[in-house]
Amino acid sequence: MNIAVVGTGYVGLVTVGCLAKLGHKVTGIDNDKDKIAKLKQGKIPIFEPGLDKLIKAGTRSGKVSFTDRIEEGIKSAKVIFICVNTPPRPDGSADLSYVENVCRAIAASMTDYKLIVSKSTVPVRTGEKIKQIITLYNRSKVPFDVASNPEFLREGSAVQDFLKPDRIVLGVENKRAEKTLLELYKKIRGTRLIANIATAELIKHASNSFLAMKVSYINMISRLCEKVGADVDMIADGMGFDPRIGRAFLNTGPGYGGFCLPKDVEAFARIGEDSGCNFNLLKAVKEINEQQKLSIVQKIEDALRVLKGKTIGVLGLAFKPNTDDIRFSPSLDIIAELIRRGAKVRAYDPKAMEKVKNSGAPFLHSLQLCDNVSETARNTHGLVLLTDWPEFRRLNIKGLKRLMATPVFIDARNMFEPERFTRHGFVYRSVGRK
Secondary structure, three states, rough: EEEEEEEEOOHHHHHHHHHOOOOOOEEEOOHHHHHHHHHOOOOOOOOOOOOOHHHHHHHOOOOOEEEEOOOHHHOOOOOOEOOOOOOOOOOOOOOOOHHHHHHHHHHHHOOOOOEEEOOOOOOOOOHHHHHHHHHHOOOOOOOOOEEOOOOOOOOOOHHHHHOOOOOEEEOOOOHHHHHHHHHHOOOOOOOOEEHHHHHHHHHHHHHHHHHHHHHHHHHHHHHHHHHHHHOEEEEEEHOOOOOOOOOOOOOOOOOOOOOOOHHHHHHHHHHHHHHHOOHHHHHHHHHHHHHHHHHOOOHHHHOOOOOOOEEEEEOOOOOOOOOOOOOOOHHHHHHHHHHHHHOEEEOOOOOOOOHHOOOOOOHHHHHOOOOHHHHHOOOOEEEEEEOOHHHHOOOHHHHHHHHHHOOOOOOOOOOOOOHHHHHOEEEEEEEOOO
């Protein structure tokens, strides 16, 4: 099947690579000419395990191509996936201007039947708006259908999530669209859930908001644990054994981040408000998440007594391991607050350094970016682990102590057992544990 994917960000590129892996011929489309030029040269602009191999293999086989011209990209495509950005507005609602622009361009370029599929996370009833826009600008009255196929990709394991999903949600308005999408995914095993478009759109927001709620819930419990001397990790295990709850997303830490959970919680709360529903629960989820980041800063300050003039080393800038994504990363908010309180901060991340350098963050001039853990730790008064990269498990603790001005380690991910540090004379602090 000939497929077009509009938008070559995290979701779009994974969709391109994986659909080509399934045997389809896929064209990736983006109006960023520099990005398209690099993709044509085999340069992948994001880090996602396994993605570069898929894109390069698809390009070599002729299954994958890229263009910055939408009319060229959709010409032979039967199915067009919309994978463009839907950033939050100041009020939390989703900005659909990119979606609208793409729909207008598609409508003006269609010459035969197309199935237009929204894969971006969008507010409920966006499918109706897509249909209205395309109908309005489809002056040649070319036939088309609209569908919703929300993605459930976790950064760091997105390729596996696409090829081996726990479910495929298809929001369709007729049997023609349903048949096309079922044919598209016939090589992938997994549950198919066929629904109307509004239901499919809501499944995505409801899922992400629920996961964010689990993270905030266990972080709330972690603060209670610190007050009463309990162990939050054991509590999470005890809860997780209950099949009605499950252990996933019950890991305490500095708060959730990335582009999905923060944005989707905000957007879903706004959807509820606009629909006359009380979604105060989601407002509390967001508030707890913001408080958690400040609680990590306070933990650092309590361990050092004074932050002003102290040098803090930060391990981890990406919002989670196995990705270079720094969008809404708790690390960046924590660094900003440390600098605001007078600390000098240096930091290292295995994959996200370039993204931070190019982020335009207002505190960049005050942040020293380092090439490795040793450089980050040298002469620091405290080290704080904010992203649980696997390589950090192999820290040379004796070596760190020799490098640091004072041996203080803040484990915001509960990556280590306390005794591994305390036996070497470290002041060790974690989250929700003694």
